[in-house]
Amino acid sequence: MLDLFIDLSLFTMLVATGFAIVKMRRLFGVTMMTGVFSLLSAMLLVTLDAVDVAFTEAAVGAGISTVLMLSTLTLTSRIEKSPVHTPWIPLLVVAVTGAVIIYGTLDMPNFGDANAPAQVGVAAQYMERGPEDMDLPNTVTYILASYRGYDTMGETSVVFTAGVGVLMLISGLRRRRRRKPSRDEGEVS
Amino acid sequence: MPEIEYILGHLNYWLFTVLMMTGLYIVVAKGNLIKKIVGLNLFQSAVFMFYISLGKITGGTAPIFPLDMRIDPATVYTNPLPHVLILTGIVVGIATTSLGLALIVRIREEYNTIEEDEILGIEKELVAQENRTLGDAMGGRA
Incomplete structure (x- = not known):
């Protein structure tokens, strides 16, 4: 309760x-x-x-x-x-999407069910074999770093790519700002 | 009563759906680009919590073993696999958010506004101007 x-x-x-x-x-x-x-x-x-x-x-x-x-x-x-727009069309879109998602949850197992399909798959094996393979107390740590190590490597490369992208977008901001007035003057003259 | 049990067992999922739809509404209905990113973040957080709630086992505890590794077989541990996947998801989410915000900074630099309809108006104006110039270059109306 x-x-x-x-x-x-x-x-x-x-x-x-x-x-x-x-x-x-x-x-x-x-x-x-x-x-x-x-x-x-x-x-x-x-x-x-x-x-x-x-x-x-x-x-x-x-x-x-x-x-x-x-x-x-x-x-x-x-x-x-x-x-500037009325909110009716977005509300309709949201209501329809929400209804579809709720319809999708109707035949899901109950919250906290120990026999749900998500509980009996590969996760149970990770929990069972982890202490022998890794000898670490935190299960999330050893799954993240070892069993699912490739996921984490992919994540790192995604973060690297995003960092490079942000740097390329932002770099030279001050330089462009300084140059902009002079360019505008050039167009006028 | 099986009815009450069913409703209580699914109530969490429905509440997560409400949160998701709040995020989706912001993305669809609001014109401000920063607000749209906030809406995406909201949607994303709701999906993460929904995913984590799939791994919860009633009466379970956090999936951390005792330090001396003497694991009591009677203890129920919550499924750690969704936690791992969502940890990856959160980090990728912040990467996409930062990329989106950097794009907004660039858009503001070019158009001097971050409102969607104003940007569309400026784009339309630019295209019309270009068409006029090209038409004049070819002699007469394009």
């Missing part, structure tokens, strides 16, 4: 934060609300026993992504202009 209460109150706060993000027009406030959303979702992840993921979500979601958002805000604008 207590589980359900904690679950529901966390969900209420998450949904309220989500609606606040929809309504808010000051982007600074939106950024702060994104941080709040990340912290709340980290709390929910702890109740789902995913402590490592909660840790990462709190560090990455509330930390790094807030910093990135704030630095983008300083380079762009801080206010969202009022919308």
Whole structure:
């Protein structure tokens, strides 16, 4: 019963934060609300026993992504202009998509079912053989680094590619800014 | 009562769907590019939590063994595989977010706005201007 209460109150706060993000027009406030959303979702992840993921979500979601958002805000604008379209078509799209997703969940096993297909597959083998193969107490660590090492290598290359992309997009920002006025003058004369 | 059990067992999934749809609504309905990225992040977080909740076992605990590695066979551990996949997912998510934000900075530099409809208006104007120039170069209306 207590589980359900904690679950529901966390969900209420998450949904309220989500609606606040929809309504808010000051982007600074939106950024702060994104941080709040990340912290709340980290709390929910702890109740789902995913402590490592909660840790990462709190560090990455509330930390790094807030910093990135704030630095983008300083380079762009801080206010969202009022919308020009009516919200009816997006609401229709969202309602239809939501209905389809909920229809998809109807024949799923119950939450927390120990005999669900997700529980009896390869994960059980990892749990069984891990202590002999690796002798590490944290299962998430040894699966991430060893059994699923190629995933992690791919992830690293994705992060590297994104980093190179960001550097190529942003580099020379100050140089272009300095050059821009002179180029405009050239066009005028 | 099997009905109540079914509803309680699926309530989490439906609530995650509500969160996902909030994110999707922001992506579709809002014109501001930064707001769109925030919406994508919201959607993504909801999918992550949904995925983690598939691995949860009732009465289970976090999948960390005792330090002396004497594992009690009676202890139920939650499935760690979704946690591993979502850890990868979170990091890839922040990489795509940062790339999107860098693109927004560049767009703002070129168009001096980050509102979608204003950018589309400027693009239309540019294309019309180019067509006029090309038409004049070929002598008469294109």
